[in-house]
Amino acid sequence: xxxxxxxxxxxxxxxxxxxxxxxxxxxxxxxxxxxxxxxxxxxxxxxxxxxxxxxxxxxxxxxxxxxxxxxxxxxxxxxxxxxxxxxxxxxxxxxxxxxxxxxxxxxxxxxxxxxxxxxxxxxxxxxxxxxxxxxxxxxxxxxxxxxxxxxxxxxxxxxxxxxxxxxxxxxxxxxxxxxxxxxxxxxxxxxxxxxxxxxxxxxxxxxxxxxxxxxxxxxxxxxxxxxxxxxxxxxxxxxxxxxxxxxxxxxxxxxxxxxxxxxxxxxxxxxxxxxxxxxxxxxxxxxxxxxxxxxxxxxxxxxxxxxxxxxxxxxxxxxxxxxxxxx
Amino acid sequence: xxxxxxxxxxxxxxxxxxxxxxxxxxxxxxxxxxxxxxxxxxxxxxxxxxxxxxxxxxxxxxxxxxxxxxxxxxxxxxxxxxxxxxxxxxxxxxxxxxxxxxxxxxxxxxxxxxxxxxxxxxxxxxxxxxxxxxxxxxxxxxxxxxxxxxxxxxxxxxxxxxxxxxxxxxxxxxxxxxxxxxxxxxxxxxxxxxxxxxxxxxxxxxxxxxxxxxxxxxxxxxxxxxxxxxxxxxxxxxxxxxxxxxxxxxxxxxxxxxxxxxxxxxxxxxxxxxxxxxxxxxxxxxxxxxxxxxxxxxxxxxxxxxxxxxxxxxxxxxxxxxxxxxxxxxxxxxxxxxxxxxxxxxx
Numbered sequence: 178x179x180x181x182x183x184x185x186x187x188x189x190x191x192x193x194x195x196x197x198x199x200x201x202x203x204x205x206x207x208x209x210x211x212x213x214x215x216x217x218x219x220x221x222x223x224x225x226x227x228x229x230x231x232x233x234x235x236x237x238x239x240x241x242x243x244x245x246x247x248x249x250x251x252x253x254x255x256x257x258x259x260x261x262x263x264x265x266x267x268x269x270x271x272x273x274x275x276x277x278x279x280x281x282x283x284x285x286x287x288x289x290x291x292x293x294x295x296x297x298x299x300x301x302x303x304x305x306x307x308x309x310x311x312x313x314x315x316x317x318x319x320x321x322x323x324x325x326x327x328x329x330x331x332x333x334x335x336x337x338x339x340x341x342x343x344x345x346x347x348x349x350x351x352x353x354x355x356x357x358x359x360x361x362x363x364x365x366x367x368x369x370x371x372x373x374x375x376x377x378x379x380x381x382x383x384x385x386x387x388x389x390x391x392x393x394x395x396x397x398x399x400x401x402x403x404x405x406x407x408x409x410x411x412x413x414x415x416x417x418x419x420x421x422x423x424x425x426x427x428x429x430x431x432x433x434x435x436x437x438x439x440x441x442x443x444x445x446x447x448x449x450x451x452x453x454x455x456x457x458x459x460x461x462x463x464x465x466x467x468x469x470x471x472x473x474x475x476x477x478x479x480x481x482x483x484x485x486x487x488x489x490x491x492x493x494x495x496x497x498x499x500x501x502x503x504x
Numbered sequence: 505x506x507x508x509x510x511x512x513x514x515x516x517x518x519x520x521x522x523x524x525x526x527x528x529x530x531x532x533x534x535x536x537x538x539x540x541x542x543x544x545x546x547x548x549x550x551x552x553x554x555x556x557x558x559x560x561x562x563x564x565x566x567x568x569x570x571x572x573x574x575x576x577x578x579x580x581x582x583x584x585x586x587x588x589x590x591x592x593x594x595x596x597x598x599x600x601x602x603x604x605x606x607x608x609x610x611x612x613x614x615x616x617x618x619x620x621x622x623x624x625x626x627x628x629x630x631x632x633x634x635x636x637x638x639x640x641x642x643x644x645x646x647x648x649x650x651x652x653x654x655x656x657x658x659x660x661x662x663x664x665x666x667x668x669x670x671x672x673x674x675x676x677x678x679x680x681x682x683x684x685x686x687x688x689x690x691x692x693x694x695x696x697x698x699x700x701x702x703x704x705x706x707x708x709x710x711x712x713x714x715x716x717x718x719x720x721x722x723x724x725x726x727x728x729x730x731x732x733x734x735x736x737x738x739x740x741x742x743x744x745x746x747x748x749x750x751x752x753x754x755x756x757x758x759x760x761x762x763x764x765x766x767x768x769x770x771x772x773x774x775x776x777x778x779x780x781x782x783x784x785x786x787x788x789x790x791x792x793x794x795x796x797x798x799x800x801x802x803x804x805x806x807x808x809x810x811x812x813x814x815x816x817x818x819x820x821x822x823x824x825x826x827x828x829x830x831x832x833x834x835x836x837x838x839x840x841x842x843x844x845x846x847x848x849x850x851x
Contacts, residue, residue, distance in 0.1 A: 190593025
């Protein structure tokens with residue numbers, strides 16, 4: 178670990194995460210804790226979205242996708258996490274005088290995991306996975322924003338992940354190491370980032386050609402089937418709930434124009450990648466329904482407040498929408 | 505609300521936000537001096553009014569303790585994460601004084617144990633888009649570094665945590681040297697607490713908000729029972745919540761921050777300086793002098809009558825004298841009652 182003189186550092190010798198006795202002694206007990214998917218293959222998780230959470234930013238949003246498997250209170254081992262992401266838009270504001278002329282809006286995206294966002298603690302300095310996510314998010318958003326309307330200006334999109342999806346079930350990664358390192362969780366995180374950043378951009382009132390939304394689909398090996406090889410396509414996978422994910426795909430999808438601004442596919446897709454991409458767009462349409470409803474409600478609340486002469490603050494309304502897949 | 509600047513004609517009339525942006529100081533003064541006996545600030549609070557905190561604990565999955573605190577438009581997430589420092593990794597030649605140091609005695613040694621070994625690692629992140637002045641991609645600003653230094657020194661100087669809570673001890677079942685006597689207790693490691701404070705949104709008074717968040721998260725923290733396993737030759741933990749232990753905190757120090765607004769004197773009437781409780785971002789921008797007072801009333805049985813002043817920080821000007829400071833301590837005591845009620849979940 179490199180020392181960072183501007184922050185408080187851990188003891189020099191380094192610390193290790195606690196090891197729970199029953200995880201190394203009692204594998205049957207461990208197997209009991211394994212989460213499993215209780216949703217249908219085309220059913221998405223519930224989405225909680227809220228806009229205008231940061232008054233000093235021009236636009237902001239908070240997204241939460243709670244974990245579908247219920248938390249057990251009988252153990253201290255953290256259960257599968259949910260996704261919690263905030264996005265904040267600073268700008269558009271004029272570029273500094275020293276910057277070269279730019280005919281369109283300069284978009285800067287920053288994605289950062291909080292140190293407590295994942296099962297193993299993360300550092301404060303951005304690592305390669307975070308920078309990678311930032312680039313992917315930028316591609317997804319760049320295709321949507323009408324940048325020509327803001328020459329010589331820049332906008333900052335700052336996304337903070339307070340809690341991220343896991344790459345696999347923690348019990349697997351400890352014993353076999355099969356699911357770890359494959360980065361399935363990152364796809365879910367990216368889809369969440371795209372959706373929440375898009376909601377924040379709309380909240381900031383930056384002109385866009387359409388709403389972009391993220392969606393994930395995956396191909397998993399079905400454990401119950403008699404044929405070991407049978408594959409199932411699912412929408413909005415939670416990687417911890419599956420023993421083996423074969424392939425996964427995330428898209429940034431513009432529903433009304435039927436366009437894709439960002440696509441990231443991983444794994445052994447097989448002969449027909451189109452089915453997987455289509456699944457991901459269906460998932461994106463599901464989250465679009467929620468985003469639209471939340472934004473509409475925020476707008477209504479704003480105008481309602483103005484007509485009553487009570488413009489002291491936006492009425493913030495939490496909203497929770499139950500969804501079924503768009504398929 | 506007075507929206508016209510008190511200037512000779514031509515009288516200018518602005519909408520509120522523009523007046524506030526163009527000339528913030530007269531804007532706030534116009535607000536404060538609008539009513540003779542009851543001065544209201546631009547945000548609708550009186551000068552002595554704090555924002556009521558909203559506290560939510562235990563919302564983060566991967567933390568031993570966590571809290572989300574809202575103070576008006578300032579919102580903070582704090583996660584406490586415990587990891588193990590093994591005895592072979594302890595730097596230097598630190599000697600565990602043994603059981604004789606006492607579990608209950610408040611000896612001075614504990615401080616050096618916690619501070620010297622860096623068992624508490626607090627950090628603050630402001631550049632999450634929470635405010636336009638902290639854009640990510642840069643190193644922590646001096647403001648962020650000052651904030652975290654103040655928090656760390658307050659953590660250590662109030663001696664909030666017991667070092668005995670963080671020690672992982674081991675007593676062998678048999679004594680290899682002398683089978684008749686009991687084996688000596690050995691120190692096998694420490695719990696290290698990472699306190700990460702993430703600002704979601706900042707609207708002034710970042711210090712109070714992060715301190716309340718840290719307090720709430722520490723009160724929520726559940727440390728699993730850790731023991732040295734002979735077979736495994738390492739430290740293992742039990743995942744049974746019944747065996748886990750809460751941290752015991754020494755007292756309940758709560759900080760209150762005030763900003764001094766120095767009005768410009770036009771004529772000889774009325775007061776020209778106001779001490780504003782719990783300033784928001786706009787007020788912090790126009791005030792130079794700030795006072796932070798940390799009080800703790802939990803020591804005695806008499807509630808808020810029995811107080812200890814744990815820390816006084818004042819900088820930036822010379823308005824607050826001895827009498828004013830006395831008044832501010834009283835205001836901090838009232839604030840202590842308010843915040844502790846919310847922390848206990850009574851309000």
